[in-house]
Amino acid sequence: MRDVNLFNFKRALPRMSWNPKNLYNLWRRSLGAKVSTTDYTRTTKTLFQQRWAAKQLVRAYHGDYINEKTFKRWYLPANLPDVRPTASVRDDSLLLTKWANKTSAVEKEIKRREEEASKGLAPVGSLMFSEVERRIDVVIFRSCLAHSVYEARRMVVHGNVLLNGQKHQNANTRLAPGDMVTVDPKAINFLQPRAMETDPDEGADADTHPSKDVSSAIVKSADGSTSGHTPFHLPNYAAPFIFIPTYLEVSFPTCSTVYLRHPTARPGYSEVPTPYDADGEVVRLAWEWYAKVRPRMRSKRQLARMPENRQ
Known part of the structure; x- marks a missing residue:
């Protein structure tokens, strides 16, 4: 393995291990002095630096022994949708329904949209590691x-x-x-x-x-x-x-x-274990980093070298 010093206290990168040193690093990232390093509300780092730091954190835990090139080619989902919340737009169809005096239909649609908004988006960003979990x-x-x-x-x-x-x-x-x-x-x-x-x-x-x-x-x-x-x-x-x-x-x-099955996610919950908030800033920034380097079409020669995937 390339990185022998897994539990370096200076870097404090949580790993997939029960080691007490790893527990200490996890505490530092969750409650200790390292919490401020993942708070990007007030930071002097550029957006590129924020995404790079977030990518380093999540990759240290999710398959750090997998080569980065191998991870991007075989373990990163081919489709990475945008996980950022979208601004609400004016729906002309709803206005037409209201103009047609279909009050009950309008109220029902408004109630459905309010319920969806209260639930929020599913933390699909964490699913970029679903292939690693397999x-x-x-x-x-x-x-x-x-x-x-x-x-x-x-x-x-x-x-x-x-x-x-x-x-x-x-x-x-x-x-x-x-x-x-x-x-x-x-x-x-x-x-x-x-x-x-x-x-x-x-x-x-x-x-x-x-x-x-x-x-x-x-x-x-x-x-x-x-x-x-x-x-x-x-x-x-x-x-x-x-x-x-x-x-x-x-x-x-x-x-x-x-x-039993592949990991899934629903609003407010992700089945992929991670030391970070599944819908938090760290995972979202890492998702944005990999959205820039998503895998391209794979040739037959590349597919022949793919790690065993039992589907």
């Missing part, structure tokens, strides 16, 4: 079966993951609705005895997977007796990161998850 390594992390997306990627590459019952070692695969991903319990770090645990984010290329069979692990209880249950040692400060998106169905007894 990646098999991201799905494993979202299912709380790995400490970080980097550990989930190593699980796939090292052959510890099954896709629909078959070993799968391509971490770039994008899942299709109905796909089932199963992780070998021996590769899940927090299911191992505590003495064998290591920091999953210390060194991106290090193999931190214990090799001991957890099915035969013996756990001592408080009264000195033993049981054959699998040990479970949740990392410190992991609680803020433990959530499962609605488009996943996870079975922890079998260490598997089913990708």
Whole structure:
């Protein structure tokens, strides 16, 4: 991985990780000193600088290990609509209906428009990362079966993951609705005895997977007796990161998850997890940045190099 120093406090870029350092960086961006850097109401930065900074923030969390050129070509939606609120315009059809003395129809249309205005726009800007959320390594992390997306990627590459019952070692695969991903319990770090645990984010290329069979692990209880249950040692400060998106169905007894459908968004809610406001200024500015560099038509030669997309 290019960036080894993931949790640099100076940059404070939130990542897909349960690491306590990442929690501190997330706090700094949400409530600490770094909040002011994303407040663009009063800033001396140009619009270009604002969009660049917003793009850097969202990309640090959403697939920072994906090359920028690869992200724009294969993971960025081909169509990026405008997410900025539009000014209301005078509707001549409504005036004609009112002139025709169709009062009930006019009142009904006005009420419908008021309801739409109260709901606001759907945070579609966050959906530019929906293709990243389909990646098999991201799905494993979202299912709380790995400490970080980097550990989930190593699980796939090292052959510890099954896709629909078959070993799968391509971490770039994008899942299709109905796909089932199963992780070998021996590769899940927090299911191992505590003495064998290591920091999953210390060194991106290090193999931190214990090799001991957890099915035969013996756990001592408080009264000195033993049981054959699998040990479970949740990392410190992991609680803020433990959530499962609605488009996943996870079975922890079998260490598997089913990708139900693609993430969606509706007014006031987005299914794409992000450390920033899904309809906030950071996501909108990043959307505007990528709207300038949206992918062009892809040739057959380029399509042949596309990462596996199961549709």
